[in-house]
Amino acid sequence: MSKIEILSSCIIKMASTTMNNGNASAISKMDLTPWDLMPLLICPIQQGLLFHNPNPMHDQFKKTFIHHLKTSLSRTLGFFPPLAGRLRATENDDGTSSFYMDCNNAGAEFTHANAPGVSVSDILDPIYVPEIVFSFFTLANISNLEGASEPLLGVQVTELEDGFFVGCSMNHAVADGASFWHFFNSWSEISRGLETISKIPVFQRWLPGKINLPIHIPPLERRNMFADFDSDQSMLQRVFHFSKENITKLKYRANAEAGTEKISSLQSLLAHIWRSVLRGRHNNNNNNKNNSSINQNPENQEIYFIVPVGTRERIPLHSCYFGNASYGATIATNGDDIFHHGLGYTAMKFHQLVNQQTKEQAIKNMENWAENPAIPSKRLSSNICVVSNSPRYDVYGNDFGWGKPIAVRSGMELKVDGRITVYPAADPGGGIDVEAYLTEGTLEAMANDAEFVESLAGICHARFTS
Structure with missing residues (x-):
């Protein structure tokens, strides 16, 4: 090309x-x-x-x-x-x-x-x-x-x-x-010709009473934490489409297995994606067991999933607050926990993490950081997944006067093995598109994973088959 x-x-x-x-x-x-x-x-x-x-x-x-x-x-x-x-x-x-x-x-x-x-x-x-x-x-x-x-x-x-x-x-x-x-x-x-915009941004900063600006930052180690880990494997990006119907099935299954009705659609989908990625990495590692550069079996190591936590509704802030109003919360577990339990177990971990992020927790998070302001610079490792964006954002309403967009894509920045970006699907049916940045071997293994393929069946393009 x-x-x-x-x-x-x-x-x-x-x-x-x-x-x-x-x-x-x-x-x-x-x-x-x-x-x-x-x-x-x-x-x-x-x-x-x-x-x-x-x-x-x-x-x-x-x-x-x-x-x-x-x-x-x-x-x-x-x-x-x-x-x-x-x-x-x-x-x-x-x-x-x-x-x-x-x-x-x-x-x-x-x-x-x-x-x-x-x-x-x-x-x-x-x-x-x-x-x-x-x-x-x-x-x-x-x-x-x-x-x-x-x-x-x-x-x-x-x-x-x-x-x-x-x-x-x-x-x-x-x-x-x-x-x-x-x-x-x-x-x-x-x-499109409007004289003004429908949502005027709010720039007034919000801070807990214990924090005063400006914050004093110690000398920075100028290293990009999203620089990819050293690997002989090629990294690729792929977009998977999940229909509203299939997401509902995942949600029903997750709640049934966990014995609850509280797990959300997005929590169920993220749990499904995480389990699929881990199986893909595991199968890829087995296929390359003689390659010393392949990472260790994810069943035998600590694994992490970083979830963004929005604070506009939690604090609450003005809905048009302009700036950063989110932070990352992490699920940390051993790979065995995910491999040896079902979807409901993993989805409940997402639900519990989100439930812990109260207004008080968000404020405590900010206050603790302000007391010891350390800017993350450590490289993210390959035993991690990071989700960004939201299916709630108005992506497909961006008509510049010549029609609505037909697809959304992200750039190369902020990429690390395990980067998961979620968007509303282009169709108006309420589905979700998942943009996954993973090793080629992991993506190929996922394409041959019956459980993962089944969640896409009937709504993914024929070109999905590898």
């Missing part, structure tokens, strides 16, 4: 007309809370949408739609001043540093690219997500800490033969998944 061609790149600043609306431009500085500071050493969020060309996408439209997107982006930035700013650090007398977002209108990056000879079907039809998708995003190979010199938002619009891809890279110290899609939704509204 051919490489992309960069046609142009420029800086987009907030439109003066939007800046003068009073409310949107009032913020000149955004302090960083513990939740904002925790991701400093990881990479920006990279997610984007695939569109068919308007029918027909004539030459005149091609000449104007990039200009239109730049103009609407400029207007949208006026509602989100931090995204047009830069990260700033203050050196303290005690050898620590403090950070904030300077809303100085330095601007966001806008890149226009072309992928000659690449069609929509070239993106959707392969079993594995083609590598060219990773080149549909800008701000690659940097950490959020570099937001002092790099834009906090990078947009790349890539033209395909019969469609286009809009990819956004957003500094994770300024926004979490909810805020990322809040911005994306707002941009699409302005692009």
